[in-house]
Amino acid sequence: MFSDFNPFLEILITAPIGYVAIIILLRVSGKRTLAKWNSFDFVVTIALGSVLASILLSTKDAFGKGILAFALLILFQYVITWISVRSSIIQKLIKAEPAMLLYRGKMQQDIMKRERVAEGEILAALRSNGLSAIEDADAVILETDGSFSVIQNLNDSSASALKDVREFDRTRMARAN
Template sequence: MLFGGWQPILHTLIVGVLGYVGIILLLRASGKRTLSKFNMFDFIVTVAFGSVLASMMLSKSTSLAQGLAAFGVLILGQYALTWMSSRFEKFDKLIKAEPRLLFHHGQVIEKAMKDERVARSELDSALRDSSLGSIGEVAAMVLETDGTISVIPKSKAGDEASIPNAKE
């Protein structure tokens, strides 16, 4: 129970190293978009990568070839989603959330905050991260599709056109 012999350990080491190298090569071949900031689909692929790698390393019934094939399927799926999303606006809107305006013209938009389950403390944190001195310097705060909050300073906002695609 505590030690099952050297063969399982050797299997884990060999498959772990080869699987790791395989992931790196597949991700490198698939392009930068596969590792972009997280959206829902990126999160799913990341969790699935971890599951596949764990199965490869710890299960004798999952071969290295099966694991690498699974990585290939996940990367191909991610590539297909991003390809479709970049070419078909309706598909993009179907699978991706839109940015949401949380703060504008000196006012917190309470309905948006409640709908998106964002606490006021998260706006405060985004303000601190932005290096602005006070909320008075902020034109808008937008909840981005990857869950981050963008802070748009008044000095850069200029007009409404500089807050693209954010709905209230």
């Protein structure tokens, strides 16, 4: 695009334009594009960063191609999330399921190993929610975005917010026996 320009001047010109372009594209694409990340979102975000770096550092005419790549990546992100909201099969392919790491004050060691979560991480989640004892938590859930939810008062019969936690029914049934 700027073949006769000094490479530093080219970066000084293309960087602000590329930055503004990605901001506009992200705003147009909606809040979901910038929501807490799952693995799909992480890949898209890394790809966007890579495209921006290519635009800024390429000596060839990468600007137009870079803006097109931004638009395509954001379009793919939009289409996949649009489909996943309407299809549970696609949603399961893209998003992980939440996992119950602690139930009624007991660490679920097999689930913790599978999810690669250390006991200290659960303890930190309890502390950050103002709890000083494991027994004060009825459940700790590892959410699909990697965050922890701490539930203090769990009513097994009306725990509708836990319907997508696969281990909830299994853990509850094992406790009942």
